[in-house]
Amino acid sequence: MKSIVVLISGSGTNLQAILDACERGDINGRVSAVISNKADAYGLKRAELSGVKAVVLSHKSYASREDYDRALQQEIDQHQPDLVVLAGFMRILSDEFVQHYTGRMLNIHPSLLPKYKGLNTHQRALDAGDTEHGVTVHFVTPELDGGPTVIQSKVPVFSGDTAEELSERVRHQELSLYPLVVKWFCEDRLELDGDTVLLDRQPLPTQGYAND
Ligand SMILES: Nc1nc2c(c(=O)[nH]1)N[C@@H](CN(C=O)c1ccc(C(=O)N[C@@H](CCC(=O)O)C(=O)O)cc1)CN2
Numbered sequence: 373m374k375s376i377v378v379l380i381s382g383s384g385t386n387l388q389a390i391l392d393a394c395e396r397g398d399i400n401g402r403v404s405a406v407i408s409n410k411a412d413a414y415g416l417k418r419a420e421l422s423g424v425k426a427v428v429l430s431h432k433s434y435a436s437r438e439d440y441d442r443a444l445q446q447e448i449d450q451h452q453p454d455l456v457v458l459a460g461f462m463r464i465l466s467d468e469f470v471q472h473y474t475g476r477m478l479n480i481h482p483s484l485l486p487k488y489k490g491l492n493t494h495q496r497a498l499d500a501g502d503t504e505h506g507v508t509v510h511f512v513t514p515e516l517d518g519g520p521t522v523i524q525s526k527v528p529v530f531s532g533d534t535a536e537e538l539s540e541r542v543r544h545q546e547l548s549l550y551p552l553v554v555k556w557f558c559e560d561r562l563e564l565d566g567d568t569v570l571l572d573r574q575p576l577p578t579q580g581y582a583n584d
């Protein structure tokens with residue numbers, strides 16, 4: 373059974389989906405710890421309710437991004453994770469930190485990367501007049517939201533959509549997509565070979581939509 377450490381900053385709905393999938397036995401893994409940079413993240417409560425160690429490590433307590441990342445790495449590595457999952461973790465991570473977890477750190481990003489790296493993705497898609505939007509699960513590299521894509525899921529954008537309505541449509545896809553990718557990793561089916569993502573030892577297409 374794989375050891376998973378989940379990093380959060382907010383409500384933790386993606387964390388909850390992964391916790392539930394582990395509980396059901398869908399994922400051959402155990403969330404060993406949940407770490408948040410925000411003390412008020414509801415995801416911490418979700419962890420506690422599931423009997424999972426919940427840790428607050430505030431970036432405001434450190435003089436630099438690098439100091440914070442060193443402390444974060446020390447906390448994570450106490451749990452000897454096979455996989456580190458970023459689930460709404462809202463801090464840009466330093467190169468040294470990311471390279472320590474090469475091939476075993478995933479992120480979920482609320483856009484069809486490479487479109488809309490960074491923040492405020494739903495409003496940017498609306499402002500651009502996009503007719504489709506979506507979510508990407510990718511391996512994490514030093515380039516922000518630039519790591520190799522594992523899988524994407526598309527949603528339609530309807531006329532008159534608000535950012536909130538669009539985010540909810542995307543969120544619905546996230547909550548099935550992320551547990552699926554974590555399941556693959558925990559079954560030793562998913563790996564990163566250089567810049568190439570392999571599923572069952574076969575390269576995945578650079579743009580593969582779960583629901584195309
Ligand atoms: N080196 C990397 N770090 C992170 C990655 C990555 O791919 N490479 N993914 C992000 C997740 N993310 C989007 O998916 C993201 C998170 C945070 C930010 C950002 O601008 N953060 C600001 C603070 C914002 C805030 O506190 O509200 C910052 O860190 O200064 C952009 C994208 C996680 N890290």
Ligand SMILES: NCC(=O)N[C@@H]1O[C@H](COP(=O)([O-])[O-])[C@@H](O)[C@H]1O
Binds near residue numbers: 382383385387480
């Ligand atoms: N740039 C990273 C980013 O914006 N991630 C997004 O934060 C939300 C976290 O929700 P959750 O805390 O309820 O899982 C999710 O929608 C995720 O895609």
